[in-house]
Amino acid sequence: MTATRTQTSDGVAVNPLRRGLSTNRIPDPCNIVFFGASGDLMKRMLMPAMWNLRLDDILPSNFGIVGFSRSEFSDDEFRGAMRKSVDEFSRSGPAKEPLWSDFAQHLSYISGDFDDVNCFHKLREHLEKNDKELGTGGNRLFYLSTPPSVFSSIIEQLDKAGLGPRDNKAGWSRIIIEKPFGTDLDSARALQAEVEKVFPEKQVYRIDHYLGKEPVQDIMALRFANVIFEPVWNRRYVDSVQITAAETVGVEGRGGYYDNAGALRDMIQNHVMNLVALVAMEPPVSSDADSIRDEKFKVLRAIRPIEPGRVILDSARGQYDAGSINGKPVPAYREEPDVRPDSNTETYAAVKLWIDNWRWADVPFYMRSGKRLAHKNSEIAIRFRSLPHRLFGEAGDMLDNNVLVMKIQPEEGISLRFNAKVPGPRMHIRSVSMDFNYGTGFGVVSAPAYERLIGDAMRGDATLFTRWDAVETAWQIVMPVLENWENNADESFPNYSAGSQGPPASDRLLARDGREWQRI
Amino acid sequence: MSAESKVDASLESIRTELARNPASTTTLNLIVWIDDPKRRDWIVERATMLAEKHPSFTLILDNTGECGEAATVTTRARAGGGTLSASQGERVELDVSCYDAPKVAEYVETLSRSGVPTLLWWSGMKVGSRPVFDALLPHADTLLVDSAGSVTDERGLRSLVGFRRDHPEIVLRDLAWLRLRPWLDMIANFFDDRQSTREAFTIRRLTIASGSAAEALYLAAWLASSLNWKAAGPDTFSDMDGNRVTFSREERGEIRRVQRVCVETETTSYCAEVTDNPQVVRVASEGANALEPRLYPLRALDNASLLERAVLEPGRDTLYETTLATVGTLLG
Numbered sequence: 100m101t102a103t104r105t106q107t108s109d110g111v112a113v114n115p116l117r118r119g120l121s122t123n124r125i126p127d128p129c130n131i132v133f134f135g136a137s138g139d140l141m142k143r144m145l146m147p148a149m150w151n152l153r154l155d156d157i158l159p160s161n162f163g164i165v166g167f168s169r170s171e172f173s174d175d176e177f178r179g180a181m182r183k184s185v186d187e188f189s190r191s192g193p194a195k196e197p198l199w200s201d202f203a204q205h206l207s208y209i210s211g212d213f214d215d216v217n218c219f220h221k222l223r224e225h226l227e228k229n230d231k232e233l234g235t236g237g238n239r240l241f242y243l244s245t246p247p248s249v250f251s252s253i254i255e256q257l258d259k260a261g262l263g264p265r266d267n268k269a270g271w272s273r274i275i276i277e278k279p280f281g282t283d284l285d286s287a288r289a290l291q292a293e294v295e296k297v298f299p300e301k302q303v304y305r306i307d308h309y310l311g312k313e314p315v316q317d318i319m320a321l322r323f324a325n326v327i328f329e330p331v332w333n334r335r336y337v338d339s340v341q342i343t344a345a346e347t348v349g350v351e352g353r354g355g356y357y358d359n360a361g362a363l364r365d366m367i368q369n370h371v372m373n374l375v376a377l378v379a380m381e382p383p384v385s386s387d388a389d390s391i392r393d394e395k396f397k398v399l400r401a402i403r404p405i406e407p408g409r410v411i412l413d414s415a416r417g418q419y420d421a422g423s424i425n426g427k428p429v430p431a432y433r434e435e436p437d438v439r440p441d442s443n444t445e446t447y448a449a450v451k452l453w454i455d456n457w458r459w460a461d462v463p464f465y466m467r468s469g470k471r472l473a474h475k476n477s478e479i480a481i482r483f484r485s486l487p488h489r490l491f492g493e494a495g496d497m498l499d500n501n502v503l504v505m506k507i508q509p510e511e512g513i514s515l516r517f518n519a520k521v522p523g524p525r526m527h528i529r530s531v532s533m534d535f536n537y538g539t540g541f542g543v544v545s546a547p548a549y550e551r552l553i554g555d556a557m558r559g560d561a562t563l564f565t566r567w568d569a570v571e572t573a574w575q576i577v578m579p580v581l582e583n584w585e586n587n588a589d590e591s592f593p594n595y596s597a598g599s600q601g602p603p604a605s606d607r608l609l610a611r612d613g614r615e616w617q618r619i
Numbered sequence: 620m621s622a623e624s625k626v627d628a629s630l631e632s633i634r635t636e637l638a639r640n641p642a643s644t645t646t647l648n649l650i651v652w653i654d655d656p657k658r659r660d661w662i663v664e665r666a667t668m669l670a671e672k673h674p675s676f677t678l679i680l681d682n683t684g685e686c687g688e689a690a691t692v693t694t695r696a697r698a699g700g701g702t703l704s705a706s707q708g709e710r711v712e713l714d715v716s717c718y719d720a721p722k723v724a725e726y727v728e729t730l731s732r733s734g735v736p737t738l739l740w741w742s743g744m745k746v747g748s749r750p751v752f753d754a755l756l757p758h759a760d761t762l763l764v765d766s767a768g769s770v771t772d773e774r775g776l777r778s779l780v781g782f783r784r785d786h787p788e789i790v791l792r793d794l795a796w797l798r799l800r801p802w803l804d805m806i807a808n809f810f811d812d813r814q815s816t817r818e819a820f821t822i823r824r825l826t827i828a829s830g831s832a833a834e835a836l837y838l839a840a841w842l843a844s845s846l847n848w849k850a851a852g853p854d855t856f857s858d859m860d861g862n863r864v865t866f867s868r869e870e871r872g873e874i875r876r877v878q879r880v881c882v883e884t885e886t887t888s889y890c891a892e893v894t895d896n897p898q899v900v901r902v903a904s905e906g907a908n909a910l911e912p913r914l915y916p917l918r919a920l921d922n923a924s925l926l927e928r929a930v931l932e933p934g935r936d937t938l939y940e941t942t943l944a945t946v947g948t949l950l951g
Contacts, residue, residue, distance in 0.1 A: 114816050116807035116845050119938030125804070128812050154916050156801065160808045160902070161910065197899060201914035234812055234910050 126557035127270070128161035129238035130226050134253050135245035136166025136177070136208065139352075140277070144308075145244060146181045147189040148549040153202050154191055155546075157554050161234035166208040167222060177208035190547060205233065213249040219260035226262070230269070237269025240557060243276050246356070250276060251293040258297040265297075275304040275556050278369050279360065280565075283581060284574040291567055300567060304556045309370040309477075310563040311548025311555075313537060314507045318377045318479070319391070321505065321513065328503075329382075331483065333458045338500060339612075341480040342374050344468040345619045347424050348475075349446075349597075354437030362416075362448035363577055363584070366468035372399065372573040373565065374507075375464055378479055379454055388562040392569065399572040401456040410583040412611070415604035417447030418589070419471040422597030429471060429597045443588040446470045447595060449605040450580060451612075463612060467605060471597035473619050477507040480617045491520070491528050499530040504617070512536040647675040647930060648737040650727055650755065654682040654748050662742050663712075669926045670710050676732045677710040682748065686717035715751075724754035736760040738930060760790060763929050767795035767833035767875045773950060776833050780947040783940075792929040795833040795875065796939055800928075801917050802834075802877050802891070803841060805900060809882060809889040815908045819846060822864055824883040828871040835868035838880060840945035841938075850948045893917070 117125070131149070133141055152158045166177050182203065186193040194202075209225055211218025229235050241257065243250055254274070257263055264272040276294070281287025294303055309315055322328055331337070344366050350357040357365065376395035383390040405413055421431040432438060432446050447469030454464060483501040491498075502516040513535045521527035555563055595602040600619055609615050651666045653659050663679060670677040711730060715723050731737060739759035743752055756762070762782075766775030775795070783791060810819040825842060827835040839856075842848070848856035848864055856864040872878040872893070879892040887906030894901050894914070903912040 114807060114810050115819055116803075116810055116842070118845060119941075120803055120807060125808065125811055156804050156915070159811055160913055160915075161812055197894075197896070197914055198916050204911075232911070234814075236812060236814065 125157065125159050126554065126559075127238050128159045128234055128236045129240055129270070129557060130163040130165055130229050130233075130235045131240045131242060131553075131557070132165045132167055132222065132226070133242045133244055134167050134213065134249075135243070137168040137170040137172070137180075138244060140244045141166070142180075142184040143188050144547070144549045145242070145553070146184045148547060148553055150185045150189055150194065150202065151191055151546070151550055152554055154198070155550075157550075158557075161236065162205055163226075163229040163233045163235050164206050165222070165225060165229070166206070167211060167218075168208075169210065169212060171210050172208045174207045178203045178206050181206060213245065214252045214256065216256050216259045219256040219262060223260050223262050237267060237271075239267065239270065239272045241272070241274045242553075243274065245277075247277075247279055247282070247290075250290060254293050254297050263297040264299065264302055271302070271559070272298070273302045273304060273556060273559070274298050275306050275553070275564075277306055279364055280305050280369075280570050281574065282360070282364060284571070284578050287570060287574050291571070295567075301561070303567070304552075304561060304564040305567070305570060306552055306556075307369050307373055307565055308548040308552065309507075310373055310565070311550075311552040312507055312511075313546075314505060314511045315374065315377065316563070317513075318374075318505060323382050332481075334460055334462045336483050337459075337462050338482045338484045339462060339614060340375075340378060340464045341482065341617055342371050342378070342464065342466045343476060343478050343480070343617065343619065344371055345472040345474060345476045345601075346468075346470050347472060347598075349419070349429060349432065349471050350435050350438065352436070354435045357446075358438045358442055358444050361444040361584075362446055362468050362470070363450075363581055367448050367450060367466055368573050368577045369565070369570075371466045371468055372576065373569075374479055375399075375402075375452065375454075375466065376569070378481070379459055379464070381458070386562075388560060388564075391562055392566045396566065396569050396572065398454060398456075399569055399576065401454050401459075402572075402576050403453040403455050404576070405450075405452075405579045407579050407583060410580050413451040413608070414580050414583075415447075415449040415602060415608045416445035416584060416589060417469065417595045417602030417605065418442070418444065418592040419446050419469075419595055419597045420593035422471065422599065424471060424598045431593055431597075432471075433593065443584075443592060445584060445589075447472075447601050447605065448580075449601070449608055450577070451608060452576070463614075465609060465614075465616070467601065467616070469595075469601050473598055473600055475509055476619050478617070479505040479507070481505075482614075491526050498528055502617070510536065646735055647673060648731040648735060649675050649677045649740065649930075650731070650737060650759070651677065651679045651740045652682070652743050652748070652751065652755070653679065654743050656683040658742060659683045662740070665926055666740065667710065669930065673927075673930065675930075676730075676735075678727060678730055679710065679712040680715045680723060680727075680751075681712060682715050682751075684714060684716045720750040720754040723751050724758065727755060727758050731758065738763055740764075740926075756786070756789065761792060761929070762789050763792045763794065763926075765794035765875075767798075767831040773832040773836060776836055776946055777950055780943060780950060783943055784947075790935055791939070791943075792936070793833075793939070793943075794925050794929070795831075796837050796942070797925045797928050798875060799834060799837055799841075799877065801900075801915070802838060802880060805891050805902060805915055806838070806842070806880060806882065808902075809904070812908075815887070818884045818886065818908060820859065821862075821885040822846065822858070822882055823862065823885060824881075824888075825864060825866045826869070826879070826881040827867075827877065828869040828879040829877045830870065830872045830874040832868070832870070834875070834877045836946050836949060837942060838877070839866050839868075840949055841942045842882075843949075844941045844945045850945070853949065853951070891915070 133145060135141060149164055182194055182199060207225065209222050211221065226239060230237055243253060281290050322332060376398045379398045380394040383394045419432050422429060433440050433442055449465065449467035452464045481503040485500055486498060489498060498518055499516060504514040506512045506514065515533045516530055518528050519531045521529050552563060606616065649666060649669065651662060653662050666677055666679060713726060737759050738761045739755055740763040741752060742765060764779060766779050779793060810816050825839060827838055829835045843850065843856055847859045851857050854866050856866060858864055879890065881888060881890040887904055887908040889904045891900050891902045898917050900915045900917050901912060902915060904910055
């Protein structure tokens, strides 16, 4: 614990008073620029996250938050709007004085077009002024929370205005890019080409908020911080893996976006594929960002490409019809605002994958995601093989396979299903469940994913962000399905009722293999 | 029936009840010793909050009364939430005013859940409680104390330094230290800016106002061990280059609370001071690296979160151990 006048490998002096204080060091002083600051994500998630980071003392003392959007706001109007969003959506409740007023002094706003370089020159002057007045040290974090269509333009203007890392001699420049990263393989590659002209990969943080969820991070802890799971985590003991991301909500006012995206692009290509990688990866050599991301990438590379001729056998799609959720009637997808009345966009996607490597050969990975399903439920279910020989149980007893379920949302925890003897003189066997719940187990509430991820990006920790090679490979995996579905309308749409378990085609996908889905 | 036999009978029924309970997810034995009537309710309330949040077995050993007919034992269980149907937390309150140390230790031994760590929260003030402390210590994996619990001078810290010397094997937690965490962050924050990081090595003066000595001594010792200062007397350090650093402390405000910390470097002075709102600290600076005044939230004070931190942070806290050793040097 003794002090020396040390520096990090990049020559930055280390604050000697930070040693031993926390594993989560306070980030460097910096400005965070939110593009799309008048949007819904900013209001519901990003500003409440910034406020809670401040309350939890995770923000540095010298920071600036700059909103940038097309809407006309004065600084004070922006502060007022942000206060309203905190009051309404922050997990810590309404903002309190005098802390809010102090926090609000760090908030400012610039109105401008995303393709107007003059606005970006104005932004640069503003950031330089903040550096002087707020002591933000030239460090800049740009957060693209705009529609994807303007990502390239913003990056280009940042570069033209001298706001890229190349021109920033005083500090660091990083960029957070919201999903979706591209709408298909070609557009993702085109976007990446724009990104890498300005930002080196180490300064790019492709956000997938699923990865910031505590139970997702716990997948690695479960696997690599326990000895009992890893020996059975392979083809010898695992029968199949099911990954589910089910929602009860519809398109929630995003019909225009969603109708051009669909479940495969919106969920499977990013969130679900990241979960596959975390479940299937080999132990990383260390816990640093690149070691973990290397192993995730290796899993994606090992996924067998889906041959065009097999798409119909290895995937299923659906679109919801009118139905009821929690007893309330909801409209069909095609009746949602901004959705084409003859839309062929899938609101449900299920895909079967094979990972061709030593550990997972012949173990199917079933993925599904859908809207307006019976329950909100995201989970990973590892289903183990059947008993080699049935010793116990009477004729009518069901001897279920062991299933380990990692629950991601809304419940957060782990559940293990196993067989046990029913008390009594006879050898009846019944399936029972042993549950761990984060809330009761640790007595703490997980911080929302955005808080964790923004804090990590400010600290320069990219572990929970997706690297380009993984994004590109995930697109390569889903492209055959995407192309098949785009070229072949599904005449059965709508093919599942809102509030149901999904389309029959999805059940058939597993039934062909003699399996069935976990109930949502 | 004597008080002792009444309690024994009650405990027997508790043991039977605990044995009959369905499998629970107890992760901790929390043993709490209280012998100061003025702090009893405060401690019980916090232990209860902890027990309600965490799946633990809590045994409150209450020595605040007189031995007599009124000696009692009570037990409470809380049903688990979520998908767990098993009991999540059991709490036994035991009036131990009639018992000697071996008897108390026996109760702890027989009632505690096996296979889970035991945290002993010792809030003992009476000299006569020492034999019980010695008897309970072998049962504890972690000892939790509050060196600023009810004394404003440095007695609590002195005895803690002595304890550390005699029992290096026990994991030690001090609420007085845990309470300081927001202040450590705030002071470290003075020097987070890359331009001023090196300035930490040029501190020349440190002034701390607090309601009890433990806070001031801990903060000074933490700075000293982090910056490699050597204690040159009760109010003077010398830094790595041999420069003198003066340290002054003032007793001000409520016990267990820091009021103000000022640090002067060669070029800038930084002060953090509690405002009229005790949950808000104002940080101001003057000099070459001065910044605009800021307000900081002062959270996690006076609530069960300190206890949670003591429970949840596993293993030894090397920062604390180093700081406590420096406190020992400061106190001579």
